[in-house]
Amino acid sequence: MHCVLRKLTNSISRSQFRTKIVGFRSYCSNKVVVDIGQPTPASHPKLLKDGEITPGISSDEYIERRKKLLDLLPEKSLAIIAAAPVKMMTDVVPYTFRQDADYLYITGCQQPGGVAVLGHDIGLCMFMPEVKLYDVTWQGQIAGVEAALDTFKADKAYPMRKLREILPDMLRGSSKLFHNTQTATSTYTELEAFQKLVYCNNVRDLSVYTHQLRWIKSPAELKLMKEAASIACQALLLTMLHSKTYPFEGMLAAKVEYECRMRGAQRMGFNPVVGGGPNASVIHYSRNDQKIKQGDLVLMDVGCELHGYVSDLTRTWPPCGSFSSSQEELYELILETNKRCVELCKPGASIREIHNYSVDMLQKGFKEIGLLKNGGSSSYHKLNPTSIGHYLGMDIHDCSMVSFDAPLKPGVVITIEPGVYIPSSYNCPERYRGIGIRIEDEVLITETGYESKVTNVVVTQVLTASIPKEVKQIESLLNNFCNGMGVENQNNMRATFS
Numbered sequence: 286m287h288c289v290l291r292k293l294t295n296s297i298s299r300s301q302f303r304t305k306i307v308g309f310r311s312y313c314s315n316k317v318v319v320d321i322g323q324p325t326p327a328s329h330p331k332l333l334k335d336g337e338i339t340p341g342i343s344s345d346e347y348i349e350r351r352k353k354l355l356d357l358l359p360e361k362s363l364a365i366i367a368a369a370p371v372k373m374m375t376d377v378v379p380y381t382f383r384q385d386a387d388y389l390y391i392t393g394c395q396q397p398g399g400v401a402v403l404g405h406d407i408g409l410c411m412f413m414p415e416v417k418l419y420d421v422t423w424q425g426q427i428a429g430v431e432a433a434l435d436t437f438k439a440d441k442a443y444p445m446r447k448l449r450e451i452l453p454d455m456l457r458g459s460s461k462l463f464h465n466t467q468t469a470t471s472t473y474t475e476l477e478a479f480q481k482l483v484y485c486n487n488v489r490d491l492s493v494y495t496h497q498l499r500w501i502k503s504p505a506e507l508k509l510m511k512e513a514a515s516i517a518c519q520a521l522l523l524t525m526l527h528s529k530t531y532p533f534e535g536m537l538a539a540k541v542e543y544e545c546r547m548r549g550a551q552r553m554g555f556n557p558v559v560g561g562g563p564n565a566s567v568i569h570y571s572r573n574d575q576k577i578k579q580g581d582l583v584l585m586d587v588g589c590e591l592h593g594y595v596s597d598l599t600r601t602w603p604p605c606g607s608f609s610s611s612q613e614e615l616y617e618l619i620l621e622t623n624k625r626c627v628e629l630c631k632p633g634a635s636i637r638e639i640h641n642y643s644v645d646m647l648q649k650g651f652k653e654i655g656l657l658k659n660g661g662s663s664s665y666h667k668l669n670p671t672s673i674g675h676y677l678g679m680d681i682h683d684c685s686m687v688s689f690d691a692p693l694k695p696g697v698v699i700t701i702e703p704g705v706y707i708p709s710s711y712n713c714p715e716r717y718r719g720i721g722i723r724i725e726d727e728v729l730i731t732e733t734g735y736e737s738k739v740t741n742v743v744v745t746q747v748l749t750a751s752i753p754k755e756v757k758q759i760e761s762l763l764n765n766f767c768n769g770m771g772v773e774n775q776n777n778m779r780a781t782f783s
Contacts, residue, residue: 321432322425323395338393340592342505344438347393350498351409354391357494362461364403364491367468371397381552385468386679387495389593392437396427400448400473401439402455408440410455412448445472453478463491496686499678501696506594507729510678510698513550513591514727514748517598520544521587522752522762528604529763532577534559537585545589554588554595554681565601565721566706568671579605582612584721588681595681597700598749599725606763611716613756615705618650620754622703623724626673627747630728636689636699640673643703651705656713668707674700677727697730698748724754 318327324340326333336343358364369385384395391409392401398414411433416426433442443451449472456462456478464473473479482488502510524541531537538557545553560570561577565584577583583604588597601616603609608616622643629639648665651657657664676683677698693699702725709719727748753759 320426321429321436322427325436338437339509341508342393342503342592344393346503346505347391348438351391351403353498354403354494355405357497358403358405358463359461360405361459362404362463363455363459364494365462365464365473366391366401366403366491366495367465367470367472368394368397368399368401369468370470383552384593385465386499386593386683387465387492388468390495390499390679392439394428394433394437395593398427398445399433400445400470402452404455404459406458407455409438410441410443410451411437411439412443412445412452415444415446448472449476452476456482460487462488463494464488465492465495466490467492490686492686496684500676500684500687500691501694502678502698503696506678507696507698509592509594510596510727510729511748513589513594513596514598515751516545516548516550516591517587517589517596518749518752519548520589521585521598521600524585525600525602525759525762526766528577528583528602529606532561532579532583532604534561534564534573534575534577534583537583538573541585541587545587550589550591552590554590554597558584558586558599560584560721563709563719563721565723566708566719567721568704568706577604580609582608582720582722584723586723586725593679595677595679596727596748597677597681597725598727598752599702599704599723600752600754600759601722601724602759602763604763607760608756609716611714612720612722614654615717615720616722616756618647618654619703619705619722619724620756622646622650623701623726623754626701626703627726627728630693630699630701630730632694632730632732633692635692636672636674636676639701640689643673647703647705654717656705656707656717667711668705669703670706671702671704674702674725693730695730695732699728699730701726701728726750726754 320328324332326335326337332340338344338347354364366388368388369383371382372380374380382397388401389395391403392411400412402410413429413433414427416429428436430442430444433439452473453476456476462482520541523544524537527540528537538559541557542553556571558570559573560567561575561583562581564570564575565582582601584599584601586599588595603612625646626639626643629642644665647669648657651668656668676687677700678684702723704723706721707713707717707719711718729746729748731746753762
């Protein structure tokens with residue numbers, strides 16, 4: 286069959302070739318589905334609809350993204366975005382590949398080895414890796430030139446070996462160049478034409494523009510983010526139930542990842558933080574190798590990735606089933622700060638403003654319970670050195686080029702995550718030492734602020750509202766649902782805590 290296809294391509298045009306192949310396939314008893322190294326509507330009809338590149342995101346939306354990026358780029362400028370590189374764990378074993386967010390946002394291609402070029406005159410030009418029999422044998426098929434044109438809707442496409450021949454002419458015709466510095470590759474940075482632009486100080490970081498576009502999510506993107514949040518909430522809820530019987534950090538990390546993947550997540554957004562007792566006061570604790578002692582709290586910061594979009598939430602609870610008086614005192618302060626800051630999430634506000642409000646509220650609370658003897662910022666930062674939140678989207682800390690002072694707009698998703706992290710050696714009443722508490726929610730900014738399902742009034746939209754955070758809710762969950770109830774029979778649980 287491959288010989289027949291090669292002969293056809295040599296004698297007919299590309300459009301005629303497609304027509305004849307379709308005709309040829311119509312005589313086959315089994316429909317031929319071409320593997321391009323990632324899901325397509327043809328290979329995964331239950332996952333993608335016709336016209337979609339990413340589940341829920343059409344090729345038209347990708348084309349519109351490219352147009353918006355071109356509108357931001359100066360005249361006679363060029364943008365280069367390279368795919369993320371493969372990173373090796375050992376000499377022959379790679380880490381799990383994750384695509385660069387900007388490359389994925391513009392192309393929809395989930396695979397390594399490509400370079401995308403965007404310009405006013407050329408549109409989107411994709412240089413694609415070439416299929417080698419050895420690689421196909423060991424790693425499977427990959428997207429090539431045909432996939433770039435047919436699936437990713439590039440205006441032009443070439444094999445990677447043509448880059449050094451074609452790209453220099455594009456660069457010489459450009460007065461300014463923007464590229465993704467995080468994934469820059471010597472494939473193009475060593476070109477003489479590129480170096481000349483560097484010498485003339487005409488090379489800039491493209492993320493200044495791509496982050497502006499990615500900051501405000503489309504309805505299709507928000508749908509994926511809501512699904513990612515829902516998956517993480519369901520997984521964490523089941524993990525909370527699991528914690529009373531299996532109070533081990535490693536087991537809880539494994540449980541939440543299992544539940545996320547069973548619900549369709551491709552991977553975790555980051556290594557789960559599972560800090561029991563004093564480990565919870567280590568903000569990005571990731572060892573997850575201790576048993577949680579009776580009476581200690583456990584802090585779990587988790588998130589999963591669904592088709593390129595991530596979730597991020599944190600809950601803190603006592604696996605034993607009840608908060609001590611000192612734990613509850615601190616928890617209620619963090620919870621009230623979380624609620625008040627969520628109420629501030631509306632268009633025109635900024636993360637910086639919300640953060641400053643949280644600092645004032647926590648400083649006052651810490652003083653009242655004896656954690657702070659003075660109002661100095663250095664003393665406060667020993668208890669909480671983190672920001673109240675961050676942007677969320679294709680990356681966990683999304684759109685880093687967008688300032689925290691930027692007024693929030695509808696379609697932006699942020700986290701609200703007040704916390705307190707008290708080292709065991711901290712000079713404070715002994716009952717508070719070694720306690721770490723964080724309560725983190727995802728909040729979608731809408732036209733009127735945020736959405737409440739309870740009142741049916743558009744006030745806020747907390748994407749992680751389904752996971753309990755009230756003290757009584759958590760204790761009821763652990764003490765009532767965990768007693769004699771299998772995790773498979775909890776269909777009514779979400780309604781109880783919604």
